[in-house]
Amino acid sequence: MNIILLGAPGAGKGTQAEVICRELNIPTISTGNMLRAAVKAGTEYGLKAKAAMDAGDLVSDDIVIGILKDRIAEPDAQNGFILDGFPRTVPQAEALDAMGVKIDKVLELYVDEEVIKERLTGRRVCLDCGATYHVTSKAPKTEGICDVCGKELVIRKDDQPETVISRLETYHKSTAPLKDYYAAQGKLVTVEGQDTVEGTSVLVLEALK
Secondary structure: OEEEEEEOOOOOHHHHHHHHHHHHOOOEEEHHHHHHHHHHHOOHHHHHHHHHHHOOOOOOHHHHHHHHHHHHOOHHHOOOEEEEOOOOOHHHHHHHHHOOOOOOEEEEEEOOHHHHHHHHHOEEEEOOOOOEEEOOOEOOOOOOEOOOOOOEEEOOHHHOHHHHHHHHHHHHHHHHHHHHHHHHOOOEEEEEOOOOHHHHHHHHHHHOO
16 A cells, blocks of 8 residues: 655654554555665665765655655565655645646545644654654653763754644645645545544554555
């Protein structure tokens, strides 16, 4: 099954992608990782992507889809794949269709915006050992101090309230129209995020049946 995963920042896409990978034995293909791997391997599209990045330009949709086609031709993706981070816009989705990349289901993880804001702005990270906490759901034993290594916890720039609001606005403007695009094709399934990861996972796997 070839799946696209949609959802606002903080909706829990990464966590649910891991669950789907395990259950269906298919890889998650994230655009960033895929581009880095292609550049490192020096493939035809990888070299084009590197030239664009070195010039400070955005990598064009054609190059990204060319790299994607190479990636999904690899043995681990023969039973299917999950796309995370692409397409982000309707023109990218149209280009994906035009290049013959078949998509079976588009899964949207819906989480209320207030919940997302609380989820992200409450996150605290230890820059030293990478441990992650949350002020309400996973608080450290001592406020502001990492349980693991005793160093100070910080709020990442991505989790600052003004950044969170800006990221959500960007998502709604560019990515939300994708829902209409795939709904018109009869491929969109929306799953409402639950209070627990496990509760959401049950609904996600049910929706993919």
